[in-house]
Amino acid sequence: MLTARRLGKRYGEKRVLRGIDLVVPRGGFLVVTGPNGSGKTTLLRICAGLAQPTEGTIERGAERAQVGYLAHEPLVYRELTALENLELYGRLYRVPERRERIGMVLERFGLWEARHDRVGSYSRGMTQRLALCRVLLHEPELLVLDEPYSALDEAGAELLDAQLAELRGDCTFVLSTHDPARVDPLASGRLALAA
Amino acid sequence: MSYVRDVGALTRKDLLLELRARDTLPAMLLFVAAVFVVFHFALPGTPSRLETSGLLWVAILFTALLGLGRAFVPEREQQTFDGLVLAPCDRSAIWLAKSLATLAFLVAAEVVALPLYALFFHRVGGATVAAVLLADLGICGVGTLLGAMAVATRARDLLLPLLFLPLAMPIVVGAVGASVVDSPGRYLGFLALYDLLFAVVCWASFEYVVAE
Amino acid sequence: MLVTTALVLVFFVAPNDASDLGFAQRIFYFHVSIAFAAYACFAGGAWNALRHLWKRDPRADLESYVCVHQGLIFGTLVLLTGSIWAKIAWGRWWIWSEDELVLFLVLYLFYCAYFMLRFSVDPGPQRANLSAVYALFGVVLIPVSFAAIRLAKAYFHPEVFTLHGPNFGGWILVTYCVAQAAMLVLAYTLYRLELGAKLLDLRLRRLREVLV
Numbered sequence: 081m082l083t084a085r086r087l088g089k090r091y092g093e094k095r096v097l098r099g100i101d102l103v104v105p106r107g108g109f110l111v112v113t114g115p116n117g118s119g120k121t122t123l124l125r126i127c128a129g130l131a132q133p134t135e136g137t138i139e140r141g142a143e144r145a146q147v148g149y150l151a152h153e154p155l156v157y158r159e160l161t162a163l164e165n166l167e168l169y170g171r172l173y174r175v176p177e178r179r180e181r182i183g184m185v186l187e188r189f190g191l192w193e194a195r196h197d198r199v200g201s202y203s204r205g206m207t208q209r210l211a212l213c214r215v216l217l218h219e220p221e222l223l224v225l226d227e228p229y230s231a232l233d234e235a236g237a238e239l240l241d242a243q244l245a246e247l248r249g250d251c252t253f254v255l256s257t258h259d260p261a262r263v264d265p266l267a268s269g270r271l272a273l274a275a
Numbered sequence: 276m277s278y279v280r281d282v283g284a285l286t287r288k289d290l291l292l293e294l295r296a297r298d299t300l301p302a303m304l305l306f307v308a309a310v311f312v313v314f315h316f317a318l319p320g321t322p323s324r325l326e327t328s329g330l331l332w333v334a335i336l337f338t339a340l341l342g343l344g345r346a347f348v349p350e351r352e353q354q355t356f357d358g359l360v361l362a363p364c365d366r367s368a369i370w371l372a373k374s375l376a377t378l379a380f381l382v383a384a385e386v387v388a389l390p391l392y393a394l395f396f397h398r399v400g401g402a403t404v405a406a407v408l409l410a411d412l413g414i415c416g417v418g419t420l421l422g423a424m425a426v427a428t429r430a431r432d433l434l435l436p437l438l439f440l441p442l443a444m445p446i447v448v449g450a451v452g453a454s455v456v457d458s459p460g461r462y463l464g465f466l467a468l469y470d471l472l473f474a475v476v477c478w479a480s481f482e483y484v485v486a487e
Numbered sequence: 488m489l490v491t492t493a494l495v496l497v498f499f500v501a502p503n504d505a506s507d508l509g510f511a512q513r514i515f516y517f518h519v520s521i522a523f524a525a526y527a528c529f530a531g532g533a534w535n536a537l538r539h540l541w542k543r544d545p546r547a548d549l550e551s552y553v554c555v556h557q558g559l560i561f562g563t564l565v566l567l568t569g570s571i572w573a574k575i576a577w578g579r580w581w582i583w584s585e586d587e588l589v590l591f592l593v594l595y596l597f598y599c600a601y602f603m604l605r606f607s608v609d610p611g612p613q614r615a616n617l618s619a620v621y622a623l624f625g626v627v628l629i630p631v632s633f634a635a636i637r638l639a640k641a642y643f644h645p646e647v648f649t650l651h652g653p654n655f656g657g658w659i660l661v662t663y664c665v666a667q668a669a670m671l672v673l674a675y676t677l678y679r680l681e682l683g684a685k686l687l688d689l690r691l692r693r694l695r696e697v698l699v
Binding site: 128129130131132143144145147149151153154155156157158159160164167168169171172173174198214 | 277280281284285287288291292295296349353354355357358359360361362363364486487
Binding site: 462 | 599624
């Protein structure tokens with residue numbers, strides 16, 4: 081699903097990544113760890129197709145429409161309601177039976193009651209749950225999750241645990257985390273980036 | 276067809292954002308009215324139609340700049356560019372939708388500004404209205420692309436007028452020409468040509484502005 | 488060598504203008520040929536920008552930047568020589584009716600904004616993309632602005648190829664061609680020099696990085 085060879089990335093004179101080799105087979109689950117500033121986010125952005133490597137090659141077995149990327153930022157509009165945000169992304173991703181699908185993911189992450197509230201009034205944990213809804217809305221084949229647990233409360237984290245376990249096998253995962261023990265049972269591969 | 280639907284969804288989002296935040300359009304309206312008042316005191320005596328129509332265009336240009344500077348603020352502050360860029364739609368749809376939303380605000384501001392201008396200074400002719408509409412297309416198309424550039428820089432709001440004004444010079448020539456001469460056909464044609472030319476360039480190059 | 492030949496030709500061989508401008512009109516040879524060299528630089532910048540967007544070659548970005556930089560240097564010279572010419576011919580340092588001078592003022596502002604843009608973004612693919620898109624806007628702006636200026640103003644500057652009619656030919660043509668060739672060669676040499684220095688600098692930094 082994802083094959084990278086001698087991957088490197090530099091921003092001008094600053095080198096962020098160098099010589100990364102990775103292979104994630106279809107249905108694989110790669111856990112990326114490393115201290116802050118080791119290039120985890122850059123690597124994940126390259127995996128998601130948001131950034132291009134400056135050295136080496138990457139092959140992605142998924143179209144842009146089949147990638148789900150969870151960033152540090154929730155990538156939703158604070159002035160819009162949860163429903164409006166998901167409506168927008170649902171339209172852009174051409175999700176079939178949009179209404180039902182949106183209702184389903186909102187229900188799954190416990191946001192159905194708050195669907196008409198503006199995201200600006202949400203707590204951090206709720207916003208992160210909405211971000212997860214956005215990522216899973218179009219049923220992506222490749223899920224790139226950048227520290228998905230960082231902003232979640234314990235209840236949200238458990239919901240995510242259950243969701244990951246359910247999708248394990250059907251989807252391919254690249255996940256970065258500070259707490260590798262949490263996803264250890266799911267992992268099929270590990271990559272530790274040095275600072 | 277799906278391109279049109281993408282643009283529709285994105286435009287709807289931009290209009291909805293303004294409806295909720297309500298900070299761009301009122302600012303543009305107040306600004307243009309205040310500029311007219313300043314012009315009155317900046318022009319001693321009774322200024323001719325020629326002079327005031329030049330000022331009308333300065334007012335429109337700077338009001339547009341105000342709106343364009345705000346255009347990508349939601350995307351910047353909430354860093355949603357990545358979300359839009361990752362979506363499978365054509366990236367130029369983001370530009371087109373944002374241009375349409377900005378155009379709506381600018382036209383709304385002018386619906387107030389032109390009667391106000393007629394009230395304060397001189398009558399507004401049909402050719403001027405046509406020029407306003409054609410110029411608006413160019414201003415919003417080019418300005419939106421440059422706005423997306425400016426939000427990616429450190430200087431941000433400072434940079435947009437610097438990037439925009441040299442490119443807006445031909446618009447001013449066409450628009451002022453159409454407002455003051457007797458047969459404005461040539462100038463309106465020039466504005467239309469400008470719109471077409473730069474729309475194609477913006478449409479083709481927006482992808483590179485937002486994606487690596 | 489070519490530059491020296493051009494200087495000799497311009498100052499000693501080319502016949503004086505039939506008008507009363509006399510010796511001083513010789514600056515015009517430089518003015519026009521420098522302007523053409525500047526256009527060539529801007530065009531080269533846009534061409535390399537296009538190459539960068541097409542091939543994603545970071546070297547093309549650097550080449551585009553160096554081209555625009557040289558263009559700006561030559562553009563400054565155009566404004567200076569144009570201003571001197573205006574002083575000699577009309578007794579004023581600035582003449583709005585001289586199309587090419589006005590065009591270069593607009594282009595000068597445009598390309599200064601290019602530098603502001605470039606220095607306001609961190610080095611990397613985004614900076615390269617934004618610079619490339621803006622440089623492409625530049626070559627679209629040149630003809631559009633030129634048309635705009637002609638539309639805006641009456642055209643009464645002595646055009647080299649028409650007003651000099653009877654005088655034109657022989658040594659004037661030869662002198663002009665040599666001056667033009669000299670300026671193009673000079674521009675190209677400076678371009679190679681700056682590019683070479685920049686590439687060397689880049690290689691040194693990489694080397695230092697490897698050593699550390």
